[in-house]
Amino acid sequence: MPGQRADARRNYALLLAVAEKAIAEQGADASLEQIARTAGVGSGTVRRHFPTRHALLAAVFRRQTETLAVRANDLAAAPDSRAALVEWLQAVLAFGVTTRGLAVALSRDRSAAPGEVHDHCATARLTEAGGPLVDRAAADGTLASGVTIADLLALVTGIALSMEHEPDGALRLLNLTLAGVCPEPFRRSA
Incomplete structure (x- = not known):
């Protein structure tokens, strides 16, 4: 991630934190769309950082x-x-x-x-x-x-x-x- 812009690094860290919490609560099938909403980003941002579940x-x-x-x-x-x-x-x-x-x-x-x-x-x-x-x-x-x-x-x-x-x-x-x-x-x- 060193070559990423600061906002992309922040989004990655935020998405990962939100995903960790969602997966801990809901398991491996936690909604990617809900993770995006909770993180305050679009689903495209989730897919850019994590192309697959x-x-x-x-x-x-x-x-x-x-x-x-x-x-x-x-x-x-x-x-x-x-x-x-x-x-x-x-x-x-x-x-x-x-x-x-x-x-x-x-x-x-x-x-x-x-x-x-x-x-x-x-x-x-x-x-x-x-x-x-x-x-x-x-x-x-x-x-x-x-x-x-x-x-x-x-x-x-x-x-x-x-x-x-x-x-x-x-x-x-x-x-x-x-x-x-x-x-x-x-x-x-x-």
Whole structure:
């Protein structure tokens, strides 16, 4: 945004703030027209900054997604690869359950047309961040053979969608799932 005029930067920041609030209250299907009205701009201004709903959702969730990416990086050197992966997946789930609309956005990321998904979308960033944790757990034998980061993110997303208003129930479902995906017999002795 450095090349934008000051008023365009202000409009972007205002639209993003209004969109964050609207999505938190109404979910991923919040009205773009209402976001524009609340921000005091025309719908054309919204479309210039965010050409698709996906682009708007990606911008809204970018900061939180980056926090999860940093957490994955921090956990990459943890001594127990299984515990690190589980801790990160629990953090992704907590974020998905408590951030209204994120689970819907993540599920849309997977089903979007090829040209619609951008490098900054939540799923792509989480896949990139969590991949090393999955690879390490697989190499250590603490993750069932063939399980991918895409599989695990799909599981977390599905749990978050089904348990959006029940964070404790969501964590229980994740732990039950992981007991099946990462059972103790897969552990190798050190």
